[in-house]
Amino acid sequence: PTILTLMYDRVAKPKYGAFKQASFGHLDCPALGKSNSVIVKQCWYTCTATGARLTYDNHTQVTKLSSEINCLRWASALMGLVYDHINSYQKTNGPTPLAIPHMCFVKSALAIAEDSHDAFLLEEVIDDTADGAFVKYIGNGSAKPYNFLEGDDIHRGEFLSFSQHLQYLKTDGLAFVSDFQGGHHLLTDPQLITSPDLGSIFSDGNLNSAYISFTSDHTCNKFCELFGL
Numbered sequence: 001p002t003i004l005t006l007m008y009d010r011v012a013k014p015k016y017g018a019f020k021q022a023s024f025g026h027l028d029c030p031a032l033g034k035s036n037s038v039i040v041k042q043c044w045y046t047c048t049a050t051g052a053r054l055t056y057d058n059h060t061q062v063t064k065l066s067s068e069i070n071c072l073r074w075a076s077a078l079m080g081l082v083y084d085h086i087n088s089y090q091k092t093n094g095p096t097p098l099a100i101p102h103m104c105f106v107k108s109a110l111a112i113a114e115d116s117h118d119a120f121l122l123e124e125v126i127d128d129t130a131d132g133a134f135v136k137y138i139g140n141g142s143a144k145p146y147n148f149l150e151g152d153d154i155h156r157g158e159f160l161s162f163s164q165h166l167q168y169l170k171t172d173g174l175a176f177v178s179d180f181q182g183g184h185h186l187l188t189d190p191q192l193i194t195s196p197d198l199g200s201i202f203s204d205g206n207l208n209s210a211y212i213s214f215t216s217d218h219t220c221n222k223f224c225e226l227f228g229l
Contacts, residue, residue, distance in 0.1 A: 004031055006111060006120070008040050016053065017189070019043055019204075020068070020121070032107040032124040039106075039188075041065070041121040061119040062110070067203045068121055068189075069108055074202070075177045075190035076105045081170045082163045089227060098226055101159045106188045123188060131183030138164070140179040140191050140205055143217040156184065162223030168214065169229065174198060178210060 008025030015022045025040040032038055042055045043064040056064060086100060106124040113120075128134060137157045138145050143164055145157035160180045167176040175198075179191040192202040193210045200206070220229060 002031065003114075004028055004111075006038075006040070006113075006122070016044070019064075020189075021053070021055070024125070025122070027122075032109060032122060035125060035127075037125045039123040039125055041068075041123065042119070043068075058117050058119055062112075064203075065110055065119055065121040069110055071190055071192050071202055072105050072108050072188075074175075074192050075187075078167045078171075078175065078177050078192075079104060079163065082166050085166060085170070085227070096226060098222060099155070101156045101184070103156065103160070103182075103185055103187055105190060106182075106186050124186065126183045126186045126188060128183065131186050134183060135181065137180040138178060140193075141207060141210055143176075143178070143210070143214050144219070152184075158221040159223055161218065161221060162227070162229070164214075165218055165220065165224055165229050166227070176214065179205065 005028040006025055007027075008023050012023060020041045021044050023040045025038050026036050027038055028036070030036055043061060044053045044055050046052070047054050055061065086096070090096060106126065108121060108123045111120045111122050112118070126134065135149070135153050135156075136146055137149065137153070137160050143161065145154075145161050149157045157180075164176040164178070173195065175192055175194045177190050178193045179189060180187060182188050191205040193214070194201060194206055195211060196208050
């Protein structure tokens with residue numbers, strides 16, 4: 001464990017996603033990359049009585065955020081399989097005729113406040129001035145890249161679709177990463193899709209329907225063809 005000081009505006013309105021809220025914050029020294037800046041996330045739910053968005057109690061927050069970090073760690077490992085395969089191919093066959101995007105998931109950490117024991121997920125910031133505008137490449141419910149992608153984002157979307165295919169093969173059909181989103185290089189908030197045979201793991205976003213439809217949804221592209229998938 002490392003003791004750091006986290007500064008963020010608890011009054012400012014956060015940005016809300018489907019399950020988490022996010023705010024900008026700063027650490028007293030760099031811990032996740034070279035910058036002191038971090039994204040501060042917590043999980044939320046809708047109050048049935050008032051309809052307000054509320055953050056979970058500390059114990060539930062730790063459980064849910066730990067699951068998010070687990071997804072990030074496994075997604076990073078599965079992307080590592082992809083780049084290991086590409087590197088092995090290039091050692092044998094030389095440089096590929098296709099430009100290979102270099103994409104990875106943000107560094108992350110679970111932070112617990114010393115006084116209140118509030119729990120936060122801290123993530124490396126995706127800086128749109130350095131890493132391009134935030135893009136949703138592939139969603140959680142389907143293996144098809146979004147059809148609104150344009151320009152180089154189409155190339156990156158195809159690479160991530162190939163990555164899913166390779167991950168599926170490398171794990172003997174047990175798992176692949178979905179919900180690809182982020183900048184040109186840094187990605188965040190992945191979901192692991194796994195075989196129903198593995199049971200209920202990797203949070204509520206691990207949809208059986210996405211796993212079952214993968215082989216019919218996935219369309220091989222230039223990367224799949226190049227690497228002989």
